[in-house]
Amino acid sequence: xxxxxxxxxxxxxxxxxxxxxxxxxxxxxxxxxxxxxxxxxxxxxxxxxxxxxxxxxxxxxxxxxxxxxxxxxxxxxxxxxxxxxxxxxxxxxxxxxxxxxxxxxxxxxxxxxxxxxxxxxxxxxxxxxxxxxxxxxxxxxxxxxxxxxxxxxxxxxxxxxxxxxxxxxxxxxxxxxxxxxxxxxxxxxxxxxxxxxxxxxxxxxxxxxxxxxxxxxxxxxxxxxxxxxxxxxxxxxxxxxxxxxxxxxxxxxxxxxxxxxxxxxxxxxxxxxxx
Amino acid sequence: xxxxxxxxxxxxxxxxxxxxxxxxxxxxxxxxxxxxxxxxxxxxxxxxxxxxxxxxxxxxxxxxxxxxxxxxxxxxxxxxxxxxxxxxxxxxxxxxxxx
Numbered sequence: 531x532x533x534x535x536x537x538x539x540x541x542x543x544x545x546x547x548x549x550x551x552x553x554x555x556x557x558x559x560x561x562x563x564x565x566x567x568x569x570x571x572x573x574x575x576x577x578x579x580x581x582x583x584x585x586x587x588x589x590x591x592x593x594x595x596x597x598x599x600x601x602x603x604x605x606x607x608x609x610x611x612x613x614x615x616x617x618x619x620x621x622x623x624x625x626x627x628x629x630x631x632x633x634x635x636x637x638x639x640x641x642x643x644x645x646x647x648x649x650x651x652x653x654x655x656x657x658x659x660x661x662x663x664x665x666x667x668x669x670x671x672x673x674x675x676x677x678x679x680x681x682x683x684x685x686x687x688x689x690x691x692x693x694x695x696x697x698x699x700x701x702x703x704x705x706x707x708x709x710x711x712x713x714x715x716x717x718x719x720x721x722x723x724x725x726x727x728x729x730x731x732x733x734x735x736x737x738x739x740x741x742x743x744x745x746x747x748x749x750x751x752x753x754x755x756x757x758x759x760x761x762x763x764x765x766x767x768x769x770x771x772x773x774x775x776x777x778x779x780x781x782x783x784x785x786x787x788x789x790x791x792x793x794x795x796x797x798x799x800x801x802x803x804x805x
Numbered sequence: 806x807x808x809x810x811x812x813x814x815x816x817x818x819x820x821x822x823x824x825x826x827x828x829x830x831x832x833x834x835x836x837x838x839x840x841x842x843x844x845x846x847x848x849x850x851x852x853x854x855x856x857x858x859x860x861x862x863x864x865x866x867x868x869x870x871x872x873x874x875x876x877x878x879x880x881x882x883x884x885x886x887x888x889x890x891x892x893x894x895x896x897x898x899x900x901x902x903x904x
Binding site for chain 1 (some may be wrong): 851887
């Protein structure tokens with residue numbers, strides 16, 4: 531059994547009151563629409579900051595929370611050559627454990643062999659790109675980042691862009707990217723909370739822009755267009771329970787219909803990934 | 806939850822989130838204070854449970870059990886923050902449901 535994505539054995543070893551924590555967790559999702567769910571934002575591997583998740587843990591969480599499919603990609607573990615080679619390989623191996631349920635994206639540092647890393651990933655069945663402008667210290671509108679978005683778009687891949695903590699102003703840089711690569715499909719992680727007001731004003735109705743809900747703020751989710759929201763957890767930083775709680779609260783406050791909730795929880799994922 | 810309680814809790818939970826990330830010793834006192842402020846509200850169980858975690862002697866240790874305990878604390882606080890934000894959004898009557 532797991533609570534908030536952590537083995538209860540470990541919690542018991544820590545002396546936690548597992549029963550009470552389980553009760554708290556259950557209460558968060560009471561009343562949320564049942565049915566298939568899909569998660570667009572999960573890191574597999576070990577981040578430099580110590581956060582880690584392996585494929586067995588993820589599959590256990592998916593089973594527990596009714597998650598049909600998950601997109602996985604590397605955490606911030608660029609490796610000795612800064613090219614994410616080992617981290618991407620770990621993600622690929624993990625996806626191969628449950629290929630019908632796990633779809634893998636390629637993570638790159640745009641300035642470090644990125645296009646050849648993407649070619650290799652495409653040859654191994656990757657279906658998207660992950661860019662983290664903050665962790666890699668690369669502006670999304672830089673020539674190298676745009677080259678990655680362009681190649682991803684040629685592959686037919688969507689691009690998840692970190693748009694949460696630490697992000698600098700995003701609206702104008704992302705408009706620049708979309709002007710340079712008109713067919714690009716950008717999924718702004720964390721509901722673009724790093725620059726939500728400006729992004730929402732400039733980009734919310736842009737046909738190439740989507741928002742994932744992982745670790746987003748409720749105040750952003752209730753005003754972002756629901757037809758552009760894709761459920762995500764950001765495991766292992768986030769967890770399924772609070773991620774689903776957030777959807778339940780947004781649905782109640784913004785008066786989403788059942789069809790809206792289904793779209794956010796699975797329909798938009800299926801649409802953007804073509805499944 | 807009344808307006809002043811919601812504002813107080815939203816402010817406290819923002820500070821607690823950062824203190825947890827920074828492993829700041831102030832986490833325990835802040836959470837105890839937040840749990841008292843939340844008394845008789847729906848989020849009280851979440852914050853009482855979170856505050857109890859911080860009383861462990863090894864709360865900031867680097868062992869797997871201590872890391873798991875901190876993650877649990879963080880998740881419980883995140884859950885409480887979501888509920889408080891929902892209350893505040895209702896109270897302020899923010900325009901929602903753009904589509």
